[in-house]
Amino acid sequence: MSETHAQTVPFVRDTMLPPADPPVREAGTVRWLRQNLFSGPLNTVLTVLGVLIVWFLVSHFWDWFAHSVWNAGSLAECRRIIAETWGEGARGACWAVIRERWNQYVFGFYPVELYWRPTMTFGLLFVALAPVLFSESAAIRRVVLGIATVLTLWLMVTLNAPALWLVFAAAVLIGALLISERRPAWLLVFSVLYPLMGVWFLWGGSAWGPAMVLVGPALGWLAWRLVGRVSGLLATVAALVVPLVWWTLFAGDAARDAESLVSLSIPAVASDRFGGFLLSITIGVSGIAMSLPLGIVLALARRSDMVLVKTLAVMFIEFIRGVPLIALLFVASLLLNYFLPPGTTFDIILRVIIMVTLFSAAYMAEVIRGGLAALPRGQYEAADALGLDYWKAQRLIVLPQALKISIPGIVSTFIGMFKDTTLVTFVGLYDPLKSMSDAVRASTSWKGIYWEPYIFVGFIFFLICFGMSRYSMYLERRLARDHR
Amino acid sequence: MTDVTASANPPFRPGMLIHDRRYRSMTFQVIVFILVMALLWWLVSNTVRNLDALGKDFNFGFLWQRAGYDIPQTPIPYTSSDTHFRAAVVGLLNTLIVSILGCIAATVVGIVAGVARLSRNWLIARLMTVYVEAFRNVPLLLWILIVFAIFTEIMPPPNAFRGDNATAGMILFDNVALTNRYTAIPTLAMANDPGSLDLGARITFNWATIAFVVVLVGGWFVRRMIGAWAQRVQDQTGSRPTTWWMSLAVMTLPSLLLIWYFGLSLVPPTLKGFNFTGGINVQNGLVALWLALTLYTGAFIAEIVRAGILAISRGQSEAAFALGLRPGRTMSLVILPQALRVIIPPLISQYLNLTKNSSLAIAVGYMDIKGTLGGTTLNQTGRELEAILLMMGVYLVLSLIISGGMNLFNARVKLKER
Numbered sequence: 001m002s003e004t005h006a007q008t009v010p011f012v013r014d015t016m017l018p019p020a021d022p023p024v025r026e027a028g029t030v031r032w033l034r035q036n037l038f039s040g041p042l043n044t045v046l047t048v049l050g051v052l053i054v055w056f057l058v059s060h061f062w063d064w065f066a067h068s069v070w071n072a073g074s075l076a077e078c079r080r081i082i083a084e085t086w087g088e089g090a091r092g093a094c095w096a097v098i099r100e101r102w103n104q105y106v107f108g109f110y111p112v113e114l115y116w117r118p119t120m121t122f123g124l125l126f127v128a129l130a131p132v133l134f135s136e137s138a139a140i141r142r143v144v145l146g147i148a149t150v151l152t153l154w155l156m157v158t159l160n161a162p163a164l165w166l167v168f169a170a171a172v173l174i175g176a177l178l179i180s181e182r183r184p185a186w187l188l189v190f191s192v193l194y195p196l197m198g199v200w201f202l203w204g205g206s207a208w209g210p211a212m213v214l215v216g217p218a219l220g221w222l223a224w225r226l227v228g229r230v231s232g233l234l235a236t237v238a239a240l241v242v243p244l245v246w247w248t249l250f251a252g253d254a255a256r257d258a259e260s261l262v263s264l265s266i267p268a269v270a271s272d273r274f275g276g277f278l279l280s281i282t283i284g285v286s287g288i289a290m291s292l293p294l295g296i297v298l299a300l301a302r303r304s305d306m307v308l309v310k311t312l313a314v315m316f317i318e319f320i321r322g323v324p325l326i327a328l329l330f331v332a333s334l335l336l337n338y339f340l341p342p343g344t345t346f347d348i349i350l351r352v353i354i355m356v357t358l359f360s361a362a363y364m365a366e367v368i369r370g371g372l373a374a375l376p377r378g379q380y381e382a383a384d385a386l387g388l389d390y391w392k393a394q395r396l397i398v399l400p401q402a403l404k405i406s407i408p409g410i411v412s413t414f415i416g417m418f419k420d421t422t423l424v425t426f427v428g429l430y431d432p433l434k435s436m437s438d439a440v441r442a443s444t445s446w447k448g449i450y451w452e453p454y455i456f457v458g459f460i461f462f463l464i465c466f467g468m469s470r471y472s473m474y475l476e477r478r479l480a481r482d483h484r
Numbered sequence: 485m486t487d488v489t490a491s492a493n494p495p496f497r498p499g500m501l502i503h504d505r506r507y508r509s510m511t512f513q514v515i516v517f518i519l520v521m522a523l524l525w526w527l528v529s530n531t532v533r534n535l536d537a538l539g540k541d542f543n544f545g546f547l548w549q550r551a552g553y554d555i556p557q558t559p560i561p562y563t564s565s566d567t568h569f570r571a572a573v574v575g576l577l578n579t580l581i582v583s584i585l586g587c588i589a590a591t592v593v594g595i596v597a598g599v600a601r602l603s604r605n606w607l608i609a610r611l612m613t614v615y616v617e618a619f620r621n622v623p624l625l626l627w628i629l630i631v632f633a634i635f636t637e638i639m640p641p642p643n644a645f646r647g648d649n650a651t652a653g654m655i656l657f658d659n660v661a662l663t664n665r666y667t668a669i670p671t672l673a674m675a676n677d678p679g680s681l682d683l684g685a686r687i688t689f690n691w692a693t694i695a696f697v698v699v700l701v702g703g704w705f706v707r708r709m710i711g712a713w714a715q716r717v718q719d720q721t722g723s724r725p726t727t728w729w730m731s732l733a734v735m736t737l738p739s740l741l742l743i744w745y746f747g748l749s750l751v752p753p754t755l756k757g758f759n760f761t762g763g764i765n766v767q768n769g770l771v772a773l774w775l776a777l778t779l780y781t782g783a784f785i786a787e788i789v790r791a792g793i794l795a796i797s798r799g800q801s802e803a804a805f806a807l808g809l810r811p812g813r814t815m816s817l818v819i820l821p822q823a824l825r826v827i828i829p830p831l832i833s834q835y836l837n838l839t840k841n842s843s844l845a846i847a848v849g850y851m852d853i854k855g856t857l858g859g860t861t862l863n864q865t866g867r868e869l870e871a872i873l874l875m876m877g878v879y880l881v882l883s884l885i886i887s888g889g890m891n892l893f894n895a896r897v898k899l900k901e902r
Contacts, residue, residue, distance in 0.1 A: 036606035050607035308513040322883035323876045324840035334868040419623040450633045465621035
C-alpha cells in the first residue's frame with residue numbers, strides 16, 4: 001500500500017469552486033418551456049395545436065370585444081357608433097343593451113318603486129347563510145357580513161327605500177355583525193325565520209300570513225310538552241298533527257281576522273311580475289334549502305330495513321330521476337290543477353319550486369346514499385355498541401360523516417339545480433336566459449341582438465356556479481379530518 | 485331459567501306495537517302504507533272530480549285520430565294525415581337519434597378532453613380546464629341557444645353558395661354545406677340496390693343495412709373468438725400468436741366486400757336552384773341540439789374520465805412494468821379495467837342525463853317526443869293528462885332500459901371480489 005502511494009503527490013483542494021450556472025437549456029424559462037410545452041414530438045404538435053386554437057379564438061373575438069359600446073339607446077345607434085369610431089365594416093359588441101335593460105334582467109317586471117325589497121331580501125340572505133356556511137371562521141363571517149351590510153344599505157338608499165325599512169335592515173345587519181362576534185349560533189334563529197320573512201318581503205301582502213304559519217310549530221311544541229307527560233309517542237304524533245291541523249283549518253282565517261284587527265300590510269306583488277335573476281335566485285335558493293333535508297330523508301328511507309318504506313323511496317327516486325325536469329314542470333303548470341281539489345289555485349312560482357325541489361331531492365338522495373354506503377361498517381356498529389338509538393346514531397355518528405363525504409356531489413346537485421332554473425321559461429315564467437332575452441329582442445330598438453344578452457347571462461351563471469364549486473372545495477378542506 | 489324465557493317471549497300486549505322494536509317497524513310501515521294510499525286516493529278522486537267537472541274522460545283513443553300536423557324530419561314515413569300515435573313514434577325516434585348520436589360524440593369528446601386535461605402539456609391542459617369549467621358552469625339551455633343562433637344568424641343562406649363568385653363555400657372536401665336553414669350532408673347511393681324488408685306500417689329496412697349490421701356483429705364475435713384462441717395458445721405454449729392483422733381483416737374485409745358488392749358511393753349535396761338536393765338536408769335544430777348536448781355532456785364526461793384515471797395509483801402501472809408488460813398491454817390489461825370500474829357508473833348517469841336533456845329540443849323546434857306527443861298533439865287534442873303521463877312513461881322506460889343495459893356492462897367490468 002505504502003509503496004503505491006510513495007510516488008503520488010497528495011492533492012487536497014483547499015478552496016471550493018464557485019457553483020457553475022446550470023446549462024441554459026436546463027434553467028429558467030427555457031427549462032419550463034422544454035418541460036411543459038416541447039418535451040417531445042407529440043407534445044410539440046399539441047402545443048402548436050393549442051396556439052392555433054388560442055389564435056383562432058383571439059383573432060375572431062378580440063376586435064369584437066375591443067370595439068364594445070356601453071352607451072347607446074338602440075342597436076342601430078350602437079352600430080353607428082362602432083362604424084364612426086372604427087370605420088365601416090368594423091364589428092363590435094353592444095353591451096349598451098345590458099346597461100339599458102339592467103333592471104329588467106335583475107328584477108324582471110317587479111315594480112320599480114319596490115326594487116329595494118328584493119335587494120334587502122338578498123342582503124339579509126347572507127345573514128341567514130353566514131352561520132350555516134361559515135360556521136368555523138369568524139374572519140370570513142366578518143368579511144361576508146361586512147360587505148353585505150355596506151352594499152345592502154348603500155343599494156337600499158340608492159333605490160329610495162323608506163326610512164323605516166332602512167332602519168330595520170341596518171339593525172338586522174349590524175346586529176348580526178355584532179352577534180356573530182360573540183354568539184354566532186344565535187344567528188341560526190334568524191336563518192330559521194328567514195324563509196318566511198323572505199317570502200313576505202318578496203311577495204308582500206299581510207305579515208299575518210307568515211306569522212300564522214309560524215304559529216304552527218309553536219303550537220306543535222306546546223302540544224308536545226303537554227302530551228309528553230302522558231306518553232312519548234303520542235307527544236310526537238301530536239307535535240306533527242297539531243301544526244298540520246292548524247295550517248289547513250285555522251291559519252288562513254286567523255291571518256284574515258288578525259289583518260282586519262291590526263293591518264300589517266306592505267304592497268303585494270303578483271308572481272307574474274317576477275323575472276330575471278330575481279326569479280332564478282328565488283327558485284334556486286328555495287330549492288336548495290328544501291331539497292337537502294328532503295334528500296337526506298329519502299336517502300335514509302332508501303337504506304331503511306323496513307321493506308315498504310324502502311320500496312316507496314326507491315319508486316319515488318327512480319321515477320323522478322327517470323323523467324326530464326321539463327316534463328315535471330309541465331306537470332306543475334298543466335296537471336296540478338287536475339290533482340288538487342276543484343277550485344284550488346296556487347301560485348305558479350310555488351308549484352315550480354315544489355317540482356324543482358322534488359327533482360333535485362331525488363338526485364340528492366342518491367348522492368347522500370353514496371356517502372352513507374361509503375362509510376365503513378365499523379361506524380354503524382360502533383354507534384350500535386354505544387347503545388344509541390336509530391335517530392341518535394344517524395344524527396351524531398353517521399350523517400355528519402356521510403354528508404362530509406358527499407359534499408362534492410351535493411354541491412354539484414345544487415349547481416345543476418340552479419342551472420335548471422332557466423327551464424322555467426317553458427312554463428311561461430320570465431327566466432333571465434330565454435324569456436328575458438326574447439323580451440329584449442321583441443322591442444324595436446334591440447331587434448336582432450343575440451350574443452350580448454346570452455354572454456351576459458351566461459357570465460353571471462358562470463360566476464355563481466363557479467363560486468359554489470369553489471366553496472365546496474373550501475368546505476372539503478375545512479372539514480378534512482383524516483390524512484393529516 | 486323460567487324468568488329468562490318469560491322475558492324473551494312475553495305475552496303480546498297492544499302497547500308493544502309502539503314500544504317493542506320488533507313490532508314498532510311493522511306499526512310504522514302500516515301507518516305509512518295507509519297514509520300513502522290515502523294520498524293516492526285523494527289525488528285520484530280529485531282528478532276524477534276535476535275531469536267530470538270539465539266534461540272530459542280519461543282515455544287514449546285520441547292516439548288513433550288524425551294528427552294533422554307536419555313534422556320536418558321523419559325517420560319513418562309520416563304525413564299529416566297519419567295518427568297521433570305515429571307522430572309520437574316519430575318523436576320518440578327523433579329523441580333516440582339525437583340521444584344516441586349525442587352519447588357517442590360526447591364520449592369521444594369527453595375521453596379526449598379528460599385525457600388532455602391530464603396532459604403534461606401546459607397549454608393543452610389549461611385549454612381543456614377552461615373548456616370543462618365553461619361548459620359545466622353555464623346552463624345547457626344557453627349553449628343550445630347559442631349554437632342554434634350561430635347556425636341561424638352567422639351561417640350563409642343556401643343561395644350564397646351559388647355562382648362562380650359564391651360568398652360561401654362548402655367544407656370537408658365539398659361534402660357538407662352549413663347554411664342558415666339546414667346542414668346539407670352527403671347521402672349514400674347504391675348501384676345494386678337489394679331492395680327492402682317491409683315490416684308493415686310503412687316501416688322498411690334496406691337489406692344492405694341489415695347485411696352490414698350482420699357482418700359487423702359477426703365480425704366482432706369472430707374477433708372475440710380469435711382473442712380466445714390466442715389466449716389458449718398462450719396458456720399452452722407460453723407465446724402469444726400475433727393476431728392484430730386477423731382481427732383487422734375480420735372487422736374490415738367483409739364490410740369492404742359488401743361496399744364493393746352493393747356499389748356503395750357517397751353522393752354530396754349539390755345546389756339546385758335555391759336549395760341543396762341530392763344529399764340529406766339535416767334540420768339545424770338537430771345539429772345545434774346535438775352539438776350543444778355533445779359539448780355540454782362531454783365536459784362532464786371529461787371530469788369523470790379524469791377522476792377514473794387519477795383513481796388508479798401509480799403503483800399499478802409500475803407493478804405491470806415490473807412484470808415485464810409493455811405499455812400497450814399495461815394500459816389494456818391493468819389500467820383500463822380498473823379505471824373503467826370507476827368511470828362506468830357515473831358515465832351511465834351522464835348518458836341518462838343526455839337523453840333527458842334532449843327534451844330541451846323544444847327550444848330549437850326539433851320535433852322530439854316532447855315536441856310531438858307533449859307539444860302539438862297535446863295542444864290539438866287538449867288531452868294534457870294522458871299526453872303528459874304517456875310521455876313521462878316513455879322517458880321512464882327509456883331511462884330504465886339505458887340504466888339496465890349499462891348496469892349489465894358494469895357488472896361485467898367491475899371488480900370480482902372473491
